[in-house]
Amino acid sequence: MPEHEEPIGGLPEIIRDSNRPIIIYQGAPPGQLDPVTSNALGLLAWLSLLTVCLAVIGLSSWAVWNPSRDETRYSPIYADGQPRGLANRVEERREINVLATGLVQYVERVQADNFDRRRSNERHALIDGADGVDALRREWDTTCRRVRARIYDRRIGDLDTRLSEARRQLRQTQDPAQRETLDAEIATLVSQRRDQAESRRIDSDPSLRCTPAASAPACSLTSQDPWCNPDIARPDEFTQRRAS
Amino acid sequence: MNDTRENDPVSQARPTAPPPGISWGALIVRVLARAWIVLLLLAGAAFGGMAVTQVFVRQAELEELERQPGPNAYAVLAYRAELQRQIDAISADRSANAVPAPPARPALLEEIDLARARNAAIIQSTRSESLGTISAPP
Numbered sequence: 462m463p464e465h466e467e468p469i470g471g472l473p474e475i476i477r478d479s480n481r482p483i484i485i486y487q488g489a490p491p492g493q494l495d496p497v498t499s500n501a502l503g504l505l506a507w508l509s510l511l512t513v514c515l516a517v518i519g520l521s522s523w524a525v526w527n528p529s530r531d532e533t534r535y536s537p538i539y540a541d542g543q544p545r546g547l548a549n550r551v552e553e554r555r556e557i558n559v560l561a562t563g564l565v566q567y568v569e570r571v572q573a574d575n576f577d578r579r580r581s582n583e584r585h586a587l588i589d590g591a592d593g594v595d596a597l598r599r600e601w602d603t604t605c606r607r608v609r610a611r612i613y614d615r616r617i618g619d620l621d622t623r624l625s626e627a628r629r630q631l632r633q634t635q636d637p638a639q640r641e642t643l644d645a646e647i648a649t650l651v652s653q654r655r656d657q658a659e660s661r662r663i664d665s666d667p668s669l670r671c672t673p674a675a676s677a678p679a680c681s682l683t684s685q686d687p688w689c690n691p692d693i694a695r696p697d698e699f700t701q702r703r704a705s
Numbered sequence: 706m707n708d709t710r711e712n713d714p715v716s717q718a719r720p721t722a723p724p725p726g727i728s729w730g731a732l733i734v735r736v737l738a739r740a741w742i743v744l745l746l747l748a749g750a751a752f753g754g755m756a757v758t759q760v761f762v763r764q765a766e767l768e769e770l771e772r773q774p775g776p777n778a779y780a781v782l783a784y785r786a787e788l789q790r791q792i793d794a795i796s797a798d799r800s801a802n803a804v805p806a807p808p809a810r811p812a813l814l815e816e817i818d819l820a821r822a823r824n825a826a827i828i829q830s831t832r833s834e835s836l837g838t839i840s841a842p843p
Contacts, residue, residue: 507742514749521756525763537779537786540793547763554770561778568813571820580831581824587781588817594781597788601807604795609804669804674788677807679815680780688783689811692776699776700768 535687535694560587598674605671612669613661620654780811 476483489495494502527546530536534543538553567585574581589595624647631643660666680689692699787808795805810818 504742507746511742511746511749514746514753517753518749518756521753521760525756525759535783537783540786540790547760547767551763551767551770554767557779557782558770558774561774561782564774564778564781564813564817568817568820571817571824575820575823575827578827580828587785594785594788594814597785597792601788601792604792605804605807608795608801611799612802612804671804672807674807675818677810680809680811684809686787686809688780688787689809690776691779691783698771699779700772 537687564588601674602671609664609669609671610661613657617654617657617661620650620657624650624654777811777813781814781817784808784811784814 472483493499523546525547527544528549529545530539530542531545532542536543536553538556544550544553564585564587567583567588570583571581574583585593587593627643627647627650631640631647634640634643660669664670680686682690683693684690685694687694791805791808795801
């Protein structure tokens, strides 16, 4: 038997002599896609993987660097709400910590000095700094007094307008009965104006009395305000619970 | 035996050169395109990993920062911000018909106010005592 046989009819001798059924497929196996579609599917698979990677990059970067603010969430640093991006939230919290750190120790030192009946010279920037609580309380009191003065000005201004109108009518009318009515009205208005001016001078109207910010009532234990119980308002932001 | 394999018609049928109709240039373009896509995918996966890591790192950093200084000190800072907000709001509202009420004081600030009031009383009494000593007859 020769070592090398030329294929006859496309098949080597060994296969032709094997007595086994020979199945010859012509073209592609059944179900196989044509080369162009197959290549396109392969490319789609690669591109979908790449898209997943890009989506992960985009979403993660947005979660970190999102510059917008959530107006529904209170922030003691930003007036327009808490930042949404993690990087800005870290920055916000870092500022909070810088401002508020040492406050508990500060009050403990002042209390210790009080206990020893010793004059305390302790300072904390958040309390008595240039834009600390004390300065803002003074500014708040000034603002409140300004509002009070504006309300009195408006009330007295209204009375002055009505008074000048009544006087103008009095000058124009000749009817004695009407003149008498106007005289009475003017007298009432003058009296009211005097009362308002006096009330303003001695601050006698309780509804227009400014409560100093330093004398405001203390927060209740169940208050939901973030400046009263921030750990109740936003428990997710405080790993440390309030000291009772 | 080796000869048999080398001369095997099936082995001979395997393409050792570009199949007819495909040039070397086309093969190089195919290889380059595949390498490009693979590199893009690898770069995408690497940057994706870095971006996800950044998220976790920032979250851990935030959680670490939230451990201190605690809700009591935070409340005082928030009170200061609330005072500032109210001052701005009150100043902007020119038509108010009632005086505003100040925000309630947080517990720690109340403690600070009390401690400072006691300190002021101590300073006052120290002054009175020293004045009394000076003005007292020998």
